[in-house]
Amino acid sequence: MPQYTPPLRDMQFLMQEVLDLPARFAQLPAYAEVDTGTMDAILEEAGKFAVEVVQPLNLSGDAEGCTRNPADSSVTTPKGFKEAYAKYVEGGWAALSCDSAYGGQGLPFVLNQCLYEMLNSANQAWAMYPGLSHGAYEALHVYGSAEQKKQYLPKLTSGEWTGTMCLTEPHCGTDLGLLRTKAEPQADGSYKITGNKIFISAGEHDMTDNILHLVLARLPDAPKGSKGISLFLVPKFLVNADGSLGARNPISCSGLEHKMGIHGNATAQIAIDGAVGTLVGQANKGLQAMFVMMNAARLGVANQSLGLMAVAYENALAYAKDRLQMRSLSGTKAKDLPADPIIVHPDVRRMLLTAKAYSEGGRAMMVATSALVDEELNHPDEAVRKANAAQVALLTPILKAFLTDKGFDVTVLCQQVFGGHGYIHETGMEQYVRDARINMIYEGTNGIQALDLLGRKVLGDQGAALKALGKLVQGLVEEEGVNERMADFINPLAQLAGQMTGITTELGLKALQNPDEVGAAATDYLCVMGHLVMGYWWARMAQTALRALAEGDVADKTFYEGKLQTARFYFARLFPEAGLRVRTMRTGSKLLMNTDAALA
Template sequence: MPSYNAPLRDMQFVLHELLNVEQELKSLPAHADVDADTINSILEEGAKFASEVIAPINQSGDEEGCTYVGDGVVKAPKGFRQAFAQFVDAGWPALSCDTEYGGQGLPHLVNNAFYEMLNSANQAWTMYPGLTHGAYEALHAHGTPDQKKLYLPKLTSGEWTGTMCLTEPHCGSDLGILRSKAEPVGDGSYLISGTKIFISSGEHDLSENIIHLVLARLPGAPEGTKGISLFIVPKFLPNAEGKPGERNPVKCQSIEHKMGIHGNATAVINLDGARGWLVGEPNRGLNAMFVMMNGARLGVGMQSLGLSEVALQNSLAYAKDRIQFRAAKGPVNQGKPADPIIVHADVRRMLFTQKAYTEAGRAFSYWLALNIDRELSHSDEQVRKDSADLVALLTPIVKAFVSDNTWETTNLALQCFGGHGFIKEWGMEQYVRDARINMIYEGTNSIQALDLLARKVLADGGAKLKKFGKLIQQFVVENQGIDAMKEFIEPLMDIGDKATKLTGEIAAKAMTNPEEATAAATPYLRVVGHMVYSYFWAQMAKIALDKQASGDGFYIAKLATARFYFAKLLPETAGYIRQARGGSDVLMSLDAALF
């Protein structure tokens, strides 16, 4: 059975040494009183919950899965309901929620770090509160005062949970063709009919009510995405006292039998004249739902980071313990018939790859969460705008680049175990299976690549990308004259220059042939993702260089990992740049009938 211990030292390194979060929060009036000790205490308690409460039921939850009892009733695996009750009793759902609705008002960054630990411990279980928080955010941003008063305290406390109902049997990423209908009743409510599929946490027995956020069309609505509205559809209609009352005809027809995340109920939901209430403006439902969708994309990044970390921990422990063959330079362990496999270069390649992608993913995702806090509450309007632009630009990167990397790292973790990795009891094959969905849901990684290149870069002439480029340039100028930093600054400058040149080339070709952008999007995302990781690895290397003389092995390992990243992982961008330049003709010239 795999084990998990929260990487508190590295989390604190990112928060306090890289991001200097206590000082940063002083510029955010809503969080100015939050200090490092408070953050550390919260994460230490969160680490206990993750490792002691939900990690022990991860493997058993995967083996048992959710059970469709019949008549719309679904039961979560053994222990899930009890763990959720502990989660609620401890006040964890309220961590970053608005104090007006019973929340603790802490930064999104703290919540983000907490969710990393939850996802390492048990991704399937963590999806229940994760989607609930997304529903809370959407209603907080777009709900009416009455809707907020009724629903937000219950979502904040965890008494009620939430979902988002987008996908239909005939439409996934292309929401413009969805068919669900909403008919006005005349009293401010609507009767909603349709079928939704792949609804994560769509039905379960963890909470007393489930609040579905459902996309549907009003009568006479425009075609496409401009005719979609968003509705609150509770499983049980709240009564006059705000408690679950009459059963609403929104019902689970079945649950999916999936490759991974077996402990989360992925439901087919039928709405048969279910009563719902409009959220936001008519025909502007995607605008409201994007609050939840973008939050979910960051959430997928945290799911992926969490899996990468726990897989690394277990493959590293195994590599130090498992003995096979002798080291190339001769025996290391004289007292045993073979040496631990960590002495072998290729095993170290696998471990270093996991470590480099995991630690860069942590630095990047925490920084992005800090920018969400800046966007929401910084005292300077320009900082709020710049932060919003950076979050918009990099959301596709945190979703797609991190999850792509985690698919590689979990597979490498399994490979470190050899044949044992292929056996269930060791837990590695579950991490691989669970990781695979992260590249698909909340917008496939291909959609993320198209979003990055077409909407976030080309649509504004690269303005948002230039804002990130200025951060790189500022760091380069500050450190260019430091001899010890050359090995990190030069490749950072190089990838920055190449990404800028590549962007210009694609933009020029796309002006005459839009297919050039779609053909280049996926390799382009890999290039920009590496540019982002290079920026964070260069910063972390600088801190490690300044502190390596202390003899602390943490900084020595950090510096070694930075060197590995620049020597062994960043060079893959050369191939991706060539792919992006390869054009669309080689993809599009063959008639579909000839495939």
């Protein structure tokens, strides 16, 4: 059975030493009292919950899966899931970063993200049930009416009810402009919703008394395409004026998808047959409201892959230290054993270091971006809020696509460390591979994320957000450019950062002549941007580690030396991928599009 140890030391290193979040929180009135002791206590307890309550259900939940009862369309989750969720609610974890006006604890979003990294490491399928509720909460918090907020937000905040996002239909995935679900206005101001949705994560389950579905649908005579989409709140059970549950709404699970992974999560087909719903936000402006939920979900999906990378690496490292196989090429290392542990072999170390570099680099990206979200929502200076909002918008597709791509690669490498034992269920490694694969697909495939990044977030604002990111990188380059101890990190980072403005301008000019140039270059462009951002944070972590070691008597010397060794590996062996991607993105669209004979 896999093991899991929460990476508390690494989270503390990032939040307290690299980012100095206590000082930044002091500038935010809502979080002024969140100090180091508070953060440490929350993370420690969150780690205990993940290890003691959620992680033991991962293997068994995958093997058992969810069961649908055809008689009443109800869904039963794997054994122990419901009880674990009750403990989650009882412990107040659902309310951690929610608004205190609705019963939340009002703590920083970055702490909630750390909680969810640990839950995803412990059991991604289980973590998706409460995780999706946060997106529904955010959408209602921003766009819900006063009545909707009063009636529904306290229950979402406490975790007593969960939420879903109902977007996809059988004939359309990413292209939501094609959706057919309809909404008919009623005399009392409500709407009757009719249609069919698929791939709805946590769409039906037995863990809560009610499920709040956020459903995209069309009003009569709505404009065609995405401009004619509205968002509706459709509860599983109608809610009476006094908050009690009323009649069963005709929205139900018509089937469960038979999936490659995340078996413990109910991925439902949803049939809606005249269900009562209420409009969220403005008519025909549904995507605007839904994108609040989708962007939160995209960061959540990146966090899922981060969690899987971390736990896969931990188990691969432990196995490599224990598994005996052959002798070291440079001479016997374990003379008292019949063979050396496989960690002595260079290629095994390559796989382990790759996993460690992407896992810890990804954690830095996630924690830093989550801190930007906290400042975007709470900083007293409007200029700071706007600047951070632009940065978060730029970083969201990068984190979603880059971390899920690398997350899948890492789980495969960690499975490879186990050899044949990685292919069987008991070790848990093959489950991590299967679970990680969905993260590259849902909440917008990674190709869509790449188009969003290059087409909308970079070229769409004439590179303003990209320039702001470039200034951040340039500041570090100027600060450490003459420091020889930082040369391994700063020189390649500075070189790539210097290329990006010219590359982006080049792609923009090509796109004016042929829009397919954006599509042809987008995936490579996102990968390069992913390395630029991760490279920046690995350089910052190396900077922090060097300063700590320079102080002399360092109690945690091995930790800091490990950071520096991993940073050097990342820049020498992984960061060069960016150079290859720069070359391939410049090959142009003709190489792809003038291929009718090849694809005949």
